[in-house]
Amino acid sequence: MSEKPWNGRFAEKTDRIVESFTASIAFDRRLYLYDIEGSIAHCRMLAKQSIITEDDASQIIAGLGRVARDIEHGNFELDASLEDIHMNIENRLTAEVGKVAQKLHTARSRNDQVALDIRMYLRDEVANILSRLTALRQSLVALAKRHIDVIMPGYTHLQRAQPVLFSHHLMAYYEMFTRDRARFKEVLKRINVMPLGSAALAGTTYPIDMAYTAKLLGFPEISSNSLDAVSARDFIMEFLAAASICMVHMSRLSEELILWSSAEFGFVEIPDAFATGSSIMPQKKNPDVAELVRGRAGRVFGNLMAVLTMMKGLPLSYNRDMQEDKEPLFDTVDTLKRCLEVYEKLIPRLKVNRVAMEKAASMGFLNATDMADYLVTKGMAFRDAHRCVGEVVRYAMDQNKELHELSLSDLKKFSRAFGEDIFEILTLQQMVNRRVSGGGTAKENVVKAMNKAQEALKLEVAENESDQKKKKTPR
Ligand code: ARG
Numbered sequence: 001m002s003e004k005p006w007n008g009r010f011a012e013k014t015d016r017i018v019e020s021f022t023a024s025i026a027f028d029r030r031l032y033l034y035d036i037e038g039s040i041a042h043c044r045m046l047a048k049q050s051i052i053t054e055d056d057a058s059q060i061i062a063g064l065g066r067v068a069r070d071i072e073h074g075n076f077e078l079d080a081s082l083e084d085i086h087m088n089i090e091n092r093l094t095a096e097v098g099k100v101a102q103k104l105h106t107a108r109s110r111n112d113q114v115a116l117d118i119r120m121y122l123r124d125e126v127a128n129i130l131s132r133l134t135a136l137r138q139s140l141v142a143l144a145k146r147h148i149d150v151i152m153p154g155y156t157h158l159q160r161a162q163p164v165l166f167s168h169h170l171m172a173y174y175e176m177f178t179r180d181r182a183r184f185k186e187v188l189k190r191i192n193v194m195p196l197g198s199a200a201l202a203g204t205t206y207p208i209d210m211a212y213t214a215k216l217l218g219f220p221e222i223s224s225n226s227l228d229a230v231s232a233r234d235f236i237m238e239f240l241a242a243a244s245i246c247m248v249h250m251s252r253l254s255e256e257l258i259l260w261s262s263a264e265f266g267f268v269e270i271p272d273a274f275a276t277g278s279s280i281m282p283q284k285k286n287p288d289v290a291e292l293v294r295g296r297a298g299r300v301f302g303n304l305m306a307v308l309t310m311m312k313g314l315p316l317s318y319n320r321d322m323q324e325d326k327e328p329l330f331d332t333v334d335t336l337k338r339c340l341e342v343y344e345k346l347i348p349r350l351k352v353n354r355v356a357m358e359k360a361a362s363m364g365f366l367n368a369t370d371m372a373d374y375l376v377t378k379g380m381a382f383r384d385a386h387r388c389v390g391e392v393v394r395y396a397m398d399q400n401k402e403l404h405e406l407s408l409s410d411l412k413k414f415s416r417a418f419g420e421d422i423f424e425i426l427t428l429q430q431m432v433n434r435r436v437s438g439g440g441t442a443k444e445n446v447v448k449a450m451n452k453a454q455e456a457l458k459l460e461v462a463e464n465e466s467d468q469k470k471k472k473t474p475r
Pocket of ligand 1: 024028110322324
């Protein structure tokens with residue numbers, strides 16, 4: 001058991017059960033690189049301000065470098081009796097460089113240190129997520145481009161409604177994930193604030209230079225209120241909320257893939273490499289990947305609820321409850337990244353069953369609105385046209401026919417306005433391509449949307465690459 005840094009005031013040793021109960025090292029070890037980088041910057045700042053000597057600083061910095069290597073190579077047994085990653089590193093630094101290590105914690109506290117570490121960790125992970133959102137959207141646009149002429153039934157209430165291009169449907173998800181990316185970029189602004197120097201809660205008496213620390217660590221801004229700096233976790237809540245919304249989108253996509261790959265729909269086939277079988281039913285091929293993405297949305301929402309609830313009653317400033325922010329945060333980061341990655345790989349490999357989609361789009365009176373709109377062009381009011389076509393639909397159902405299978409003389413019984421030109425209007429291609437209103441499903445619109453998306457994605461790729469260069473961890 002290691003000596004506690006606070007044992008000057010304590011007459012008794014910490015109970016073992018308390019040690020294991022309070023320890024966070026099992027999970028906050030993932031912050032080690034950020035902790036060390038933050039300490040190096042802090043140390044440089046202390047030396048620049050003559051709070052410690054240059055000589056002390058170089059010894060500490062060299063020691064921190066060795067500690068980082070040891071952790072990386074697994075030559076460093078992390079000790080639960082030292083509670084967390086911050087104290088483990090400080091302890092190891094003392095073993096490396098001796099007494100001078102004890103000067104590192106001048107003008108800071110673990111409260112501002114942990115706030116700094118999470119912010120550094122999270123901005124790197126947001127950069128990863130931004131790249132993955134670009135990649136996923138590239139997959140969607142590529143699939144949409146390959147199938148630009150495929151028409152499927154569009155749905156409301158899960159009832160066939162009007163035909164749309166399959167590409168239009170895919171591009172709807174492109175839009176959702178584009179907004180998700182914008183949301184993460186927005187959160188990034190609030191993550192990217194440097195709190196170190198706020199110390200325990202009130203700031204410090206040493207003549208520190210927070211702007212310098214911020215510059216060394218690449219933060220565009222420093223915190224403005226020390227109490228807020230050590231106790232704010234809204235940047236985490238915001239991230240978890242953005243992640244939850246993104247998981248809603250992925251879960252809806254999952255639901256559609258699950259439906260579409262069923263025998264009842266048969267619109268797509270999930271590639272064998274992305275499906276699983278049954279241990280008892282030899283014929284089965286299950287969409288487990290999509291089901292698990294849908295299922296994991298639940299835990300991501302749960303993580304958001306956990307942090308909101310943990311924070312809501314806390315008085316200022318730091319409270320130990322806040323250590324509970326990490327596991328939900330890490331779990332959401334891991335879950336979201338894996339879901340994005342698996343869909344980025346799966347989507348380009350979807351097999352699209354054009355015949356099944358177009359057959360479904362041709363049955364069930366999906367051209368009824370177009371027939372009503374036709375009557376409006378011949379001078380009828382829309383409500384009258386709606387009623388008239390409703391009667392035509394009922395008649396066609398009795399005859400066991402679709403609207404386009406009725407004869408002109410049949411149609412004329414319902415309205416004299418019908419002419420030979422109605423039949424062209426009722427074809428799938430016309431129904432799709434005449435919908436040229438803003439964001440409508442007409443091919444010319446969808447082609448434009450896909451081209452615009454590809455241009456935007458190209459710029460994003462360049463942007464992501466420069467963000468990736470700034471970070472410490474792999475994508
Ligand atoms: N492990 C702690 C956390 O994650 C670090 C800060 C501890 N501060 C303290 N005063 N006990 O929140």
